[in-house]
Amino acid sequence: MALLTGWASFLVAVATIGCIYGLLTLGLNVHYGYTGLLNFGHVAFFAAGAYASAIVTMPPPSTVTNASYEIWLNLPMPLGFPVSLAAAALVGGVLAFLIGLTSVRLGTHYLAIATFALAGVFSDVLVNEAWLTNGSFGMNSVPKPGRAMLTADEWQLAYLAFAALSLLVTYLVLERLVNAPFGRLLKGVRESEAAAKTLGKDTNAVKLKSFVIGGMIAGFAGGIYAHYLGSVVTAQFVPHVTFTVYAAMLLGGAASNTGAVAGAFLVIAFEESTRFITTAYNWIQSTLPEALSGVLPALFGPLPNNPSFIPSMRFVVIGVLFVLVIRFRPEGLFGDPAEIQALGEEED
Amino acid sequence: MSPNQTPADGNSGDAAASADLLEVDGVVKRFGGLVAVDGVSFGVEEASITGLIGPNGAGKSTLFNCITGVYDVDGGAVRLDGEEIQGLSPTTVARRGVGRTFQTPKTFRGMTVRENMAFAARHQTGERALGALLRPGTIREEEADVQARVDDTLEFLELDHLADEYASGLSGGQRKLLELGRVLMLDPEIIMLDEPVAGVNPSLTDDLLARLRELNDRGRTILFIEHDMDVVMENCDRVVVMHNGQTLASGPPDIVQDDERVVEAYLGGVDR
Numbered sequence: 001m002a003l004l005t006g007w008a009s010f011l012v013a014v015a016t017i018g019c020i021y022g023l024l025t026l027g028l029n030v031h032y033g034y035t036g037l038l039n040f041g042h043v044a045f046f047a048a049g050a051y052a053s054a055i056v057t058m059p060p061p062s063t064v065t066n067a068s069y070e071i072w073l074n075l076p077m078p079l080g081f082p083v084s085l086a087a088a089a090l091v092g093g094v095l096a097f098l099i100g101l102t103s104v105r106l107g108t109h110y111l112a113i114a115t116f117a118l119a120g121v122f123s124d125v126l127v128n129e130a131w132l133t134n135g136s137f138g139m140n141s142v143p144k145p146g147r148a149m150l151t152a153d154e155w156q157l158a159y160l161a162f163a164a165l166s167l168l169v170t171y172l173v174l175e176r177l178v179n180a181p182f183g184r185l186l187k188g189v190r191e192s193e194a195a196a197k198t199l200g201k202d203t204n205a206v207k208l209k210s211f212v213i214g215g216m217i218a219g220f221a222g223g224i225y226a227h228y229l230g231s232v233v234t235a236q237f238v239p240h241v242t243f244t245v246y247a248a249m250l251l252g253g254a255a256s257n258t259g260a261v262a263g264a265f266l267v268i269a270f271e272e273s274t275r276f277i278t279t280a281y282n283w284i285q286s287t288l289p290e291a292l293s294g295v296l297p298a299l300f301g302p303l304p305n306n307p308s309f310i311p312s313m314r315f316v317v318i319g320v321l322f323v324l325v326i327r328f329r330p331e332g333l334f335g336d337p338a339e340i341q342a343l344g345e346e347e348d
Numbered sequence: 349m350s351p352n353q354t355p356a357d358g359n360s361g362d363a364a365a366s367a368d369l370l371e372v373d374g375v376v377k378r379f380g381g382l383v384a385v386d387g388v389s390f391g392v393e394e395a396s397i398t399g400l401i402g403p404n405g406a407g408k409s410t411l412f413n414c415i416t417g418v419y420d421v422d423g424g425a426v427r428l429d430g431e432e433i434q435g436l437s438p439t440t441v442a443r444r445g446v447g448r449t450f451q452t453p454k455t456f457r458g459m460t461v462r463e464n465m466a467f468a469a470r471h472q473t474g475e476r477a478l479g480a481l482l483r484p485g486t487i488r489e490e491e492a493d494v495q496a497r498v499d500d501t502l503e504f505l506e507l508d509h510l511a512d513e514y515a516s517g518l519s520g521g522q523r524k525l526l527e528l529g530r531v532l533m534l535d536p537e538i539i540m541l542d543e544p545v546a547g548v549n550p551s552l553t554d555d556l557l558a559r560l561r562e563l564n565d566r567g568r569t570i571l572f573i574e575h576d577m578d579v580v581m582e583n584c585d586r587v588v589v590m591h592n593g594q595t596l597a598s599g600p601p602d603i604v605q606d607d608e609r610v611v612e613a614y615l616g617g618v619d620r
Contacts, residue, residue, distance in 0.1 A: 173481065180480035180487055181472045181494075184459070188467040191456035195527075198416060198450075199468040199534050200442035209477055255458075338514040339458040 012156050014272045015265075019163035020225050022264040024241075025248045026167075026174055026257060027217030032246075033254035034178055035210040036190030038112035041099065041119025042245055045215040047126060047237035048095040049088035049222025054139040054232040055132070056080070056087050064141050069134040081145040085223040092219015093212045095122070100211035105204055107193075119239070126234045138233030142226050163224055167261065170217060174257050177213075186210055187255075240315065244271065247318050251325050253335025262333060270321065274313045369394040369429060369569050370415070370446075370538050376423035377407075377414050384410040386593035387424065392538065392586075397560065397570045399580035399601075402590035403613060408573045409451055411590070412542055416448050417441040428537065443470075447536030451543050451573075453523035455530075457516035461507060464515055464526055465498040466491075468533035497533065505529050505559060521548035525556065532563075539563070541572035545579060557583055577614070581605060589613070 024046060031037040057075050061067035075083055103114035126133045133139070147155050177183060185206055188196045193203045226232045244267060252263025285296050325332060331340040368391030377385040385407045392398045400408050413419045415426050417438040426434040433441055442448075456464045472494070473479040474487040502508040505525045510518065515526060524544055531539055544560070545553045561583060564570055574580050580587055581601040588598040591613040597604050604610055 177477060177480050181466070181474035181491065182477055182480040184463055184467050185472075185475045187459055187463070188456050191458050192454040194418075194438075194450070195454035195456065195530075196467075197438040198442050198448050199530060200439055200470060201467075202439050213477065338516060 009153070009156070010272075012160050014268060016156075016160045016163050016228060017272075018265040018268040019160070019167045020221050020228070021245065021248060021268050022167045022261040023170055023221035023224070024218050024245045025252070025260040025264040026170055027214040027221065028245050029249050029254065029257065029260040030174065030186075030210055030214035030217070033249060033256070033260070034183060034186040034190065035207060036108075037104070037207060037210060038108055039115045039211070039214070040112045040239075040242060041115035041117075041122070042214075042218055043237050043239060043241040044099070044115075044119035044122040045092040045096055045218035046222040046225070046241060047122065047234075048215075049092040049219030050226040050232045050237070051126065051133055051139075051222070052091035052219065053084045053088045053223035053226040054142045057084050057143050057227075058139050059141055059143075066137050067134060068130045068137075069139065070131040077143045077145050077148075081227065084227065085220060088223025088226070089216045089220040092222060093216035095219070096211045096215020097208065100208045100215075104207040104211055116239070119242070123234065123237060126237070133234070136234050138231055138235075140231040140233070142230050142232060144230050145227055159228055163228070166220070166224060170220070171257055171261060174217075178257070240318075243322075244268075244318055247322050247325075249332075251321065251332055253332030253340070255336070255339055256332070256334040259332050259334030267318070267321065270317060271314050274317055277313060367394070368392055370571065371427040371430075372411070372415065372424075373427065374424035375411065375414050375421050375426060375434070377410055377419055378422050384593055385414060385421075388590065388593070388595050389424075390588045390595055390598050392569060392571050394569050395564070395567050396585040397564045397572070397583060399584035399587045400571060400573045400590065401575065401577065401580050401587060402596070404575075405592075406590040407593040408590055409542055410593075412448060412540060412573065415441075415540065416446055442534065442536070445537035446540065447531035447534045447538070448540040449524070449527040449531060449542055449544065451546070453520070453527045455515040455518070455523050455526050458514065460512050460514055461502070461518070461526055462495075462498055462511045465501060465529050465533050466494050468530040469494045469497065470534065501529050501532050504532075506555070521552040521556075524548055525552075525559075528556075528559070538569045538571060541570065543573050543575065546575065553579075577605075 024042065027045070028039060028042050031039040031042075055069070055071055056073040057077070057080055058064070058069065058072040059074050060072060061069055099115060099118050103111055103118070106114055127136050129135075130137075144155065144159075146158060150158060178186070185201060188199075188201065189203050189206045196203050196206075245264075248263035248267040249260055250263070251266055252259030252261070281296070285293070288296070331337040370392040372391070373389050374387045375385055375389075376383065376387055388407070388411055400411070402408050410419065414421045414434070417433070417436050417440065421434045424434070425432050428444055428446060431444075433444055433446070436444070456467065459467070473483055473490055480487065498511075499508065502511055505528065507522065507525055507529060510522065515523065518526060528539075528541065528544065541560075545556055548556060557579065560570055560572070584601055586599065587601050587604045589596040589604060589607070589610050591609075596613055597607045597610050
């Protein structure tokens with residue numbers, strides 16, 4: 001019995017991805033929104049978490065086609081799941097610590113360049129170190145926890161519930177953190193490092209902590225993603241992920257956890273809706289009266305048949321969204337304009 | 349001893365120097381070929397107000413940065429309570445008890461006045477991530493103390509009506525007061541102010557100076573940079589004059605005021 005058909009199934013999938021991006025955006029918001037760290041390599045922490053989960057749960061290579069990885073733990077599924085997610089968060093945090101150790105002292109755009117470059121290096125490592133990551137072929141037998149006990153649709157719903165719960169718990173933990181003096185410490189470092197130092201705060205340590213916390217959350221998101229799709233491939237972890245997360249954060253409002261979650265869902269829904277551009281076009285064309293049937297093709301021309309056209313449209317959509325938000329509502333939906341006003345400006 | 353020592357500088361001899369809270373001893377700072385601070389020596393007595401004056405480019409702000417660890421010195425020593433603090437990071441210097449403000453106020457603009465102030469409080473359990481998550485009781489108690497101190501300090505500075513405004517909405521003078529307030533929250537042994545009244549409107553200036561004198565009456569040690577001779581002469585126990593990176597003169601205001609070299613440095617040698 002198919003519980004979910006067509007639209008419902010699609011919505012459940014979008015909501016699950018939305019939860020995962022919600023986590024990613026919460027993580028980036030700790031970096032940029034609260035601490036002012038321009039991290040342009042966020043996807044690396046996501047990838048690190050996803051690969052960590054894959055490595056600890058993949059079955060032996062002998063049972064998998066095209067396997068060249070040499071390390072696997074094959075943790076049994078329902079019980080190994082929390083361990084796998086903990087490993088994902090841990091590895092995301094460790095990667096953030098290592099990247100942060102080398103670059104967190106850099107200010108503003110220098111940090112952006114360093115993190116972007118290091119994420120690129122990390123991506124190359126994932127492609128080339130096949131003994132660990134199975135190279136560009138990817139790890140395609142990541143177990144789906146509880147899948148054996150449930151039907152396909154039940155599992156989809158159960159996993160969505162789990163992802164939503166993870167997002168909620170992370171959100172609550174972060175709210176508690178940023179409303180405590182810890183949040184004040186992060187914001188002060190964001191506003192003026194020089195002033196924070198002369199008030200006796202160790203700004204590099206603060207930035208490193210922020211980097212690790214955000215990296216752990218992104219790694220955790222990676223673990224949830226790996227067990228959701230059941231496969232981890234390098235091609236999933238491209239800079240586009242980082243920029244989608246930025247769009248989500250800015251749309252929702254930097255330095256607002258509520259905004260981060262709302263922004264993530266909106267951007268994912270927006271991005272996924274581009275799938276229906278062709279359908280919408282055809283529908284409008286079919287409902288137009290005979291006399292106007294030439295109008296749409298004249299305006300837009302026939303949509304190109306190239307299969308990469310629609311996926312490419314998503315980049316345009318995200319780009320346009322970026323520009324519109326920054327132009328018309330720089331504080332985003334839930335951001336505080338007085339707080340965001342000075343964000344990212346150079347201090348003198 | 350610096351060759352620039354003046355006869356008026358009688359009370360900073362070796363015997364008295366040990367009583368100084370802050371001691372600047374032959375500090376040198378070079379930027380490439382430029383010697384910005386060239387062997388400056390003076391002491392700041394505990395519970396005194398000391399003014400540091402000198403024309404533009406004399407090296408006053410550079411010296412502040414040398415004392416507070418922003419710059420590494422190229423020679424000489426800075427001692428706080430007899431312990432050398434040169435070469436330490438700004439964070440460590442602040443923790444040792446040196447609080448400072450900047451010539452252009454560096455307030456946390458995207459935070460409220462209250463948050464700005466509370467940020468500076470020391471030893472907050474809630475500043476550690478795990479402490480913030482796991483010890484809500486301790487944090488609540490500490491935070492109540494911090495907020496009470498914030499209220500007192502804001503009231504003292506007459507900023508209490510602005511407590512919940514964002515710092516970005518304050519005037520230049522109010523920002524200087526806020527920066528002073530933050531330093532008070534840090535509760536340092538010595539307060540160093542870089543031009544606390546420059547660019548502040550006259551009525552607020554008198555207010556600010558009155559606050560400084562009151563702090564001094566309560567036993568605070570203050571060292572401040574100022575351009576305005578009158579302000580310095582009226583408010584300081586002791587004055588240090590810098591010129592071209594060197595100490596030109598130092599001593600009580602009335603004696604320094606009459607020093608020929610000081611007059612010449614300020615008026616540019618009118619009789620030549």
